[in-house]
Amino acid sequence: MQIPNLTAFRYFDTAAQAGSFVQAAQLLHVTHGAVSRQIRALEESLRVELFERRNRAVFLTPAGRQLLHVTAPMFERLEDVVHQLQQSQREHALAVSCEPTIAMKWLIPRLGGFQALHPNITVHLITAGGPVNFAQMGVDLAIRRDDFHWADSVCGLKLCEERIGPVCQAQYPHTQDTAKQVLIQSSSRPQAWATWARLSGQPIRAANKLELEHFYLCIQAALSGQGMAIVSHLMVEDELQSGQLIAPQGFIPDGSAYYLLSPQALDQNPRAEVFADWLSEQMAT
Numbered sequence: 196m197q198i199p200n201l202t203a204f205r206y207f208d209t210a211a212q213a214g215s216f217v218q219a220a221q222l223l224h225v226t227h228g229a230v231s232r233q234i235r236a237l238e239e240s241l242r243v244e245l246f247e248r249r250n251r252a253v254f255l256t257p258a259g260r261q262l263l264h265v266t267a268p269m270f271e272r273l274e275d276v277v278h279q280l281q282q283s284q285r286e287h288a289l290a291v292s293c294e295p296t297i298a299m300k301w302l303i304p305r306l307g308g309f310q311a312l313h314p315n316i317t318v319h320l321i322t323a324g325g326p327v328n329f330a331q332m333g334v335d336l337a338i339r340r341d342d343f344h345w346a347d348s349v350c351g352l353k354l355c356e357e358r359i360g361p362v363c364q365a366q367y368p369h370t371q372d373t374a375k376q377v378l379i380q381s382s383s384r385p386q387a388w389a390t391w392a393r394l395s396g397q398p399i400r401a402a403n404k405l406e407l408e409h410f411y412l413c414i415q416a417a418l419s420g421q422g423m424a425i426v427s428h429l430m431v432e433d434e435l436q437s438g439q440l441i442a443p444q445g446f447i448p449d450g451s452a453y454y455l456l457s458p459q460a461l462d463q464n465p466r467a468e469v470f471a472d473w474l475s476e477q478m479a480t
Contacts, residue, residue, distance in 0.1 A: 199240040206233035207245060208266040211255055288317045289466045292337040295322040296410035297453075300430045302338070309473050316466050324383070329458040336467055337456040338474075345456060352455040352471055355429075355478045359391055360446035362414075362431050363423040365438065377403045377422030381410045387425045390449050397444075414440075429453070453478070 210219035210230055220227045238245050245259035255263065293302055298320060306318060326345070327337040339345075340357060361378075368375070378399065380388050385406075392399045405422055407413050410430055417424040418439060434440040455475075461468045 199237050203233045203237040203240070204266050205270065206230050207237055207259075208263065208270050210234060210246075210253070211259060211263045212267065214253070216253060288319055289336065289470055290319045290321060290334040291470070292321045292323045292327060292332060292334040294324040294338065294340070296414070296430050297338060297427070298322050299411055300414065300434075301432060304433060305477055308477075309470070312473065313469055316469065318470070327456055335457070335464065336470065338453060339456055340451050340453050342451060348458070350457040350460050352457075352461065352475070354453045354455055354475060356448045357451040357453060358428045358446035359387060359425060359449050360428065360442050361391070361423040361425055361444055362435070362440045362442050363417050364420045365441050367417075367420055367423065377405055379405045379407065379413045379416050379422045379424035381413050382406050382408050383410065387449075391425055391447070394447050394449060395444065 206219065206223065206229075209222050210216050213219045213222060216230045216234070217227050220230045223230065234245065241258075243258045244256050245262060246253040247256055299322075303320070306320070309316075309318065321332065321334055323332065323337075324339070326343050327334070327339065327349075329335070329337070338354070341351075345351065378388055388399055391397075403422070405416060407416060410424075410426055413424040414426060414430060414434070416422065417426075418434070428442075428446045431440055431442075435442060455471055457464070457467055457471075461471050
């Protein structure tokens with residue numbers, strides 16, 4: 196015997212408990228006609244009347260009451276199991292917010308290693324920068340540079356010092372005379388070149404500048420030989436190691452640092468603590 200589809204039973208159960216096709220439609224967010232059609236199709240499939248229709252009111256028949264005794268606990272149990280499964284998934288998930296370029300160029304290439312070590316923790320990565328509202332963003336942790344103030348209630352674990360420096364293609368004519376360079380900078384950190392010049396003691400006399408919206412665009416421009424980009428060492432570690440880019444003048448600390456932020460102490464969230472330990476180890480290498 197072929198059993199009718201689950202949707203028809205769901206519509207029947209909702210209408211039977213509500214005592215009204217109209218209320219069932221409201222609860223299911225469908226039209227009254229959709230409820231009527233599903234229940235009629237179920238009655239035709241079962242070859243039995245489930246409701247008596249009287250003057251726009253509906254009443255369960257004996258067969259309808261018999262079926263409700265089965266569907267009511269069935270859907271209640273199904274909802275309980277779905278809730279448990281979703282809760283279990285949330286308990287094993289860790290939502291991490293990270294600045295876009297750091298996420299793209301540093302964190303994502305290394306996440307596979309974390310998943311191999313901790314297959315029971317699923318990392319949901321969200322790219323964002325600046326101040327963090329953990330509840331509103333739905334995140335457990337955030338990786339940020341300390342260029343803004345966070346509340347005293349936020350736990351901040353220092354990961355590493357920020358170091359900045361110019362990078363370019365090996366073939367690009369890199370000299371200390373910046374007047375002969377095209378200087379690439381991100382609009383998200385417009386003072387980066389000026390900061391580097393002040394800290395390195397090297398004045399900037401660039402004839403041409405190229406400003407792009409994001410650091411990953413600056414890196415791409417440098418990779419394509421369009422000039423020298425001022426970037427964080429974290430953003431170009433892999434490109435430097437592969438030889439795609441060089442840092443002819445190295446990197447210098449700019450006085451800022453990257454932190455892992457949490458709305459609570461890390462030891463209160465075992466998943467967050469595991470991720471923090473792994474992240475600190477990766478940053479140290």
